[in-house]
Amino acid sequence: MNPVPDNTPADEFQIHPLSGAAARPGTRLSAPLAAEVAATLAAGPEGGAAVRSVDLRVPLLEKNDILAERNRGYFLGRGLATLNLVSSPGAGKTTLLERTLDEFGRQTRCAVVVGDLETDNDGRRLHRPHAPVAQITTGGTCHLDAAMIARAVESLDLEGVRVLFIENVGNLVCPASFDLGEQVRVVLLSCTEGEDKPLKYPPIFKSADLVLLTKVDVADVLGFSRELACANIRRIAPQARLIPLSTRSGEGVAEWYDFLRTLTPQR
Amino acid sequence: MHEVGIMESAIDSVLHQARAHGARQVHRIVLRIGALSGVEPESLRFAFDVVTNGTLAAGAVLEIESVPARALCAACAEEFSVESGFIYTCPRCGALSGDIRQGRELELTRIEMS
Numbered sequence: 001m002n003p004v005p006d007n008t009p010a011d012e013f014q015i016h017p018l019s020g021a022a023a024r025p026g027t028r029l030s031a032p033l034a035a036e037v038a039a040t041l042a043a044g045p046e047g048g049a050a051v052r053s054v055d056l057r058v059p060l061l062e063k064n065d066i067l068a069e070r071n072r073g074y075f076l077g078r079g080l081a082t083l084n085l086v087s088s089p090g091a092g093k094t095t096l097l098e099r100t101l102d103e104f105g106r107q108t109r110c111a112v113v114v115g116d117l118e119t120d121n122d123g124r125r126l127h128r129p130h131a132p133v134a135q136i137t138t139g140g141t142c143h144l145d146a147a148m149i150a151r152a153v154e155s156l157d158l159e160g161v162r163v164l165f166i167e168n169v170g171n172l173v174c175p176a177s178f179d180l181g182e183q184v185r186v187v188l189l190s191c192t193e194g195e196d197k198p199l200k201y202p203p204i205f206k207s208a209d210l211v212l213l214t215k216v217d218v219a220d221v222l223g224f225s226r227e228l229a230c231a232n233i234r235r236i237a238p239q240a241r242l243i244p245l246s247t248r249s250g251e252g253v254a255e256w257y258d259f260l261r262t263l264t265p266q267r
Numbered sequence: 268m269h270e271v272g273i274m275e276s277a278i279d280s281v282l283h284q285a286r287a288h289g290a291r292q293v294h295r296i297v298l299r300i301g302a303l304s305g306v307e308p309e310s311l312r313f314a315f316d317v318v319t320n321g322t323l324a325a326g327a328v329l330e331i332e333s334v335p336a337r338a339l340c341a342a343c344a345e346e347f348s349v350e351s352g353f354i355y356t357c358p359r360c361g362a363l364s365g366d367i368r369q370g371r372e373l374e375l376t377r378i379e380m381s
């Protein structure tokens with residue numbers, strides 16, 4: 001047992017700066033206790049705590065939402081159709097965009113902004129003389145945000161560009177909360193992921209304008225039920241257009257290009 | 268895990284308000300989080316302790332009010348509240364709805380301080 005002096009002189013006590021409570025030197029009140037003591041000390045003569053309650057309504061993503069609206073206005077003003085492509089890692093976003101630039105991109109000028117946690121591999125895969133590409137490496141951030149898009153777009157030569165593809169970081173959760181100012185949100189679900197993905201990640205599917213069921217060429221080999229996957233997508237995302245496709249076999253790709261054409265009416 | 272960034276933005280607003288009111292301590296913070304916001308309340312609570320550490324909001328109570336989704340039925344124009352789950356079936360006519368009218372909220376709504 002430590003010897004505790006029972007006759008400690010009063011001047012060895014200090015006043016706690018936050019709560020005003022007396023304490024021995026070196027004694028730190030825990031934050032909740034300090035708060036409680038401070039509230040008690042602040043109590044009025046009737047004992048009612050002088051705690052003020054302030055009601056407000058601050059959107060937590062206000063900054064992003066404002067920047068997203070600014071991006072949207074900019075894209076609209078330029079007559080630029082913008083698509084935000086979101087999926088789990090490896091669902092086939094870059095592969096689809098490569099083919100799209102090689103085919104659709106020959107008639108209609110396209111540009112790409114691609115986000116990854118690390119490496120510029122996807123940016124290099126997408127590099128084409130006829131299509132400007134900007135790579136964003138987020139350095140660990142699990143989603144793109146509107147500010148990143150605004151900066152990346154500044155570095156692109158958008159002269160004559162009609163369609164801007166934004167390949168988001170492979171992630172089905174975080175991108176759901178971040179509006180980039182896109183016109184169309186495209187969610188990709190690949191046949192290697194299981195039919196129940198939409199039921200497991202509802203917010204992102206609920207925010208989709210278009211769902212692409214990708215890699216349908218391997219569905220049979222994997223015992224993946226296209227019918228069940230499509231039914232699940234329709235139940236969770238009845239607002240979305242649904243196109244099953246395979247970039248490898250080409251199935252559904254023409255329908256994807258038709259969809260893109262509806263976004264870029266001839267002027 | 269984008270909850271840390273979201274919590275940082277919430278606490279920035281809280282501390283701004285606390286300073287504006289000359290408060291010395293924040294006791295309670297109330298957030299409204301929609302069922303479709305894409306944000307996990309548990310991750311928010313974890314981020315809260317980290318982000319408030321060493322600030323006027325350290326030790327405050329974090330209250331999270333969940334906001335259920337509401338949807339509008341395109342077939343019969345009924346607006347309905349979704350009790351649970353993510354398949355929005357109109358209680359009046361049984362049609363599926365994807366027209367979301369509420370549930371994406373992500374807001375700071377009350378601060379108690381002294």
Ligand SMILES: Nc1nc2c(ncn2[C@@H]2O[C@H](COP(=O)(O)OP(=O)(O)OP(=O)(O)O)[C@@H](O)[C@H]2O)c(=O)[nH]1
Nearest residue numbers: 088089090091092093094095170215218246247248
């Ligand atoms: N069988 C088949 N494989 C495909 C198809 N499309 C893409 N893949 C393969 O899927 C793998 C991932 O494709 P990516 O295009 O890199 O996927 P991603 O969505 O861009 O991936 P991240 O950017 O890492 O999220 C590659 O090995 C592709 O060859 C397809 O239509 N069929």
Ligand SMILES: [Mg+2]
Nearest residue numbers: 093094122167
């Ligand atoms: Mg990719």
Ligand SMILES: [Zn+2]
Nearest residue numbers: 340343357360
């Ligand atoms: Zn109805």
